[in-house]
Amino acid sequence: MDTNTVVTLMGQAIVMVAKLAGPILVATLVVGLSVSLFQAVTTVQEFTLTFLPKLVVVAAILALTGHWMITQLVDYVQQLYGTIPQLLT
Numbered sequence: 001m002d003t004n005t006v007v008t009l010m011g012q013a014i015v016m017v018a019k020l021a022g023p024i025l026v027a028t029l030v031v032g033l034s035v036s037l038f039q040a041v042t043t044v045q046e047f048t049l050t051f052l053p054k055l056v057v058v059a060a061i062l063a064l065t066g067h068w069m070i071t072q073l074v075d076y077v078q079q080l081y082g083t084i085p086q087l088l089t
Contacts, residue, residue, distance in 0.1 A: 001087050016076050020069050024061050031057045
């Protein structure tokens, strides 16, 4: 296995991580920004006000996109396992 193969595999892994984590990270960013703006406007500084909406949004995103995420991950791992014989030569 040469360095080009390793760089390609690592690039594919990074893209897969970005695809799987992206929806959750974007949703929590939007909710966190919205809650922070609300707290700044109303001067309500409550920890649970920042934590609970993010928890609910993450649960909702996982419920909506969990099947897609698992399918993407399983397809990637099957493709990776399929290339093992080629990588060993």
